[in-house]
Amino acid sequence: MTNQELIAQYGPREAMEYDVVIVGAGPGGLATAIRLKQLAAAKGAELSVVVLEKGSEPGAHILSGAVMDPRGLNELLPNWKELGAPLKQPVTSDDILFLNETGSTRTPDFLVPECFHNEGNYVISLGAVTKWLGEQAEALGVEIFPGFTAAEVVYGEDGAVRGVATGNLGVGKDGQPHDGFQLGMELHGKYTVFAEGARGHLGKQLIAKFKLDAGRDPQTYAIGIKELWEVPADKAQPGKVVHTAGWPIADDSFGGGFLYHLEGNKVTLGYVLGLDYQNPWMSPFEEMQRWKTHPAIRAHIEGGKRIGYGARAINNGGLQALPKLVFPGGCLVGCEAGMLNASRIKGSHAAIKTGMLAAEAAFDALQSGRAQDELSAYPVAFAQSWLHAELERTKNFKLWFKKGKLIGNLMTGIEQWLLPKLGVKVPPWTLHGTKPDHLALRPAAEMPKIEYPKPDNKLTFDRLSSVFVSNTNHEENQPAHLTLKDASVPVAINLAQYAGPESRYCPAGVYEFVKNADNSDRLQINAQNCVHCKTCDIKDPTQNIVWVTPEGGGGPNYAGM
Structure with missing residues (x-):
């Protein structure tokens, strides 16, 4: 049965009224x-x-390296240390390896x-x-409603976003409701x-409906694949940060590794590969596994035990x-906007x-009785913020690498090392991308x-043992x-054409x-393996795969990631 048929038979849906509805209990949604x-x-x-929040609790679906710049948190909750925020391990050293x-x-x-540079940041x-x-x-x-997916945008008669609808529960594989059905x-x-x-x-639907990307470069992505290890005490170097470029990627694909030492003899490491790679025989997962065998990486984790795994697409x-x-x-915040x-x-x-910034614009509009107005104060405030200035300084980073590794490394050095020393904070030139990632495969x-x-x-x-952890x-x-x-x-x-x-x-291992x-x-889809990384929705060369929300609470339950 279609959703409309289910609503016709079991509906109407109950509705709850709020001043502000937020979809996603990640850092952006919770900060709002x-x-x-x-x-x-x-x-x-x-x-x-x-x-x-579609995950079983806030944080269950969150995956990031991560070295955190506390600047945003300093503004949101200046007393975060007193409140017990889990930022406990300052960065102690930085290595960049080729x-x-x-x-x-x-x-x-x-x-x-x-x-x-990561001085003042935290692992x-x-x-x-x-x-x-x-x-x-x-x-x-x-x-906060964990375990509830926002499955559908609800629109008012005027075409404006009115809210969202959660997914139905108790629908079987055949699309029919069973005994546990709940609209x-x-x-x-x-x-x-x-x-x-x-x-x-x-x-993705909102960007298309309201043409929010009109006149903009196509958004591009990378996949980040991450593992969490527990290592012997004699290998632990709390606060050490390592980034790598070069091997194992043999062509001009955009990729690199990261390895961060947490407190408690834990090491988090992973590999990021741009989803504009051209070779359909390439496997981001296998590249990450091969990368770990390099002596410079193996030395940190050999003799340890892998205790976590995950993957997530990231904007670049x-x-x-x-x-x-x-x-x-409404509006978009954080990585939803890129x-x-x-x-x-x-x-x-x-x-x-x-x-x-979105919260401040929304609050002002609500207080002044302008609740039906578009939140134009939000993009204006963003354009005047330190974040916009930061993104402007690094605006060409990925685009240079689309021209090859040599040019990418050279121009990153010029824009991020030489120009600041000359007092030039923002590169005086702007590059533009023209091709979405799914068109890159040959x-x-x-x-x-x-x-x-x-x-x-x-x-x-x-893959399967990785999904297990x-x-x-x-x-x-x-x-x-x-x-x-x-x-x-x-x-x-x-x-x-592309060897699947x-x-x-x-x-x-969802697709085989x-x-x-x-x-x-035939293509077999093992949907129960999905870690919600969204790579298929991005990289499928025919854009034939569409990721929709499963029942709430499903997916990964990351611990310590």
Whole structure:
């Protein structure tokens, strides 16, 4: 049954009214909620705020490196240390390594570009910080509904966003309701703030409906694949930060590794690969596993135990790819809008800042009786903020690398090292991208096939054992949340022309091509493995895969990530 048929039979949906509805309990969404309640308390105003979170709790679906710049948090909650924020490990040293197959070269400290300096930053679990932010929001009176997906945008008669509807519960794989069926409910707000993270399911729809990306560069992405390790005490170097470039990527694909030492003998490490890579034989997951075997990386984790795994798409389009931030009835914040600073590999401070700016604009509009107006004060405040200035300084970072590694490294050095020394903060030139990531793949026959080594299950692993340590789970009797516009396309086009790249770009083994009884091919979708990284929604060359929300609470349950 379609959603409309279910509503016709079981509806109408119940509705709850709020001043502000926020989709996503990540740093951006929670910062919005906290700032709204702070402003209301300062004015003695009543303000109802609700946050929907598809994960089992705030932080369950959050994945980031992460080295955190506390600037946004300093503004949001200046007393965060007294409040017990889990920022406990300051960065103590920075290494930037250029790897070849067997060795590495460390960049001298005096040549390290400005964007890679981490003095005053903290090595953190962003999931833990997000969970803590959720506690601060609830203490201020914010309602948080974990385990509820925002499955649909609700529009008013005037076409403005009126709120969202949660997903139905108890629908079987066959699309029919079963004994546990429960119709979703609507949450209406005077404003709805979307903070779903990169390539948000609803944000993608809003950008298309309101043409928010008109006249902007296409947004581009990378996939970040991460592991958490517990290492022997003699290998622990709390606060050490390592970034790598070079091997194992053999072509001009944009990629690099990170390795951060947390407190408690923990090491978080991972690999970021731009989703504009051309070779359909490439596997981001396998590149990450191979990267760990390099002597410079192996030395940090050998003898340890892998205790966590996850993957997530991240924005790297820069300032030129930011969509319009507001539309009738709401706005976009954080990585939903593409605010990550790719050169710094940091986005949590940007998410917090944009959440605060959106909250301030919404609160002013609500207090002055302009609740139906578009929140134009938000993009104006963003344009005047330190965050905009920061993104402007690094606006060309990814775009130079689209011209090749040599040019990318050279121009990053010029823009992020030389120009600041000359007193030039913003590059006097602006590059532009023209091609979305899904158009980058070349036919498999034109590209060299890549043979990856088998995992040793000590340092390197396969996908399924990796998904296991991500604590991923979905209710099996539900419609697949990875949908196809045309079921014939994966075999007729993707397999025939690109050798079935979805079986390699997915870091969770969701997609595999199997043989039918007559020896013909078909695509099998193992939706229960999905870690919600959104890579398929971005990289599928035919844009035939559409990621929609599963039942609330499904997906990964990251611990310490």
